[in-house]
Amino acid sequence: MLRAGKHAQDRGMVSKNIAFVETLRDARKVDLLLASGLFQYIDISFETLLDRMAERPRWVMLNKVATRHDTDIVTLQLIGKKRVPYQIRDRKKIRRRIESGRICNPRQLDNRRALAPDRNAPVAW
16 A cells, blocks of 8 residues: 555655655654544554654544444455455444543534544544
8 A cells, every 4th residue: 555655646646745654653744644444444542553652732632433342353355356354343342442541532413523633632523
């Protein structure tokens, strides 16, 4: 993916304003991390992912998180000709982690969540 993104950028298909990095620590500081559909493809907790960043973003938006009403499971998803691990997480466990502040401070509106990992940052819509 990383090589494909850089290649597309070299061909002018991706803005030069987008940076591709090898590790999270190499990423520049961002105000907003959009984690759309990311959670099911990482084999670490979301807290660990944030801790690996050189600096936590002020805002995090999580959506398209695969959850179920039972324990976490891993299955395989076919992407092109490859099968990749796909985690489906326990909905109650994720909710408890969010509500306990272990991920961040939530505020709910119309079943959407805005999450602020910076404990001093306000949560707003």
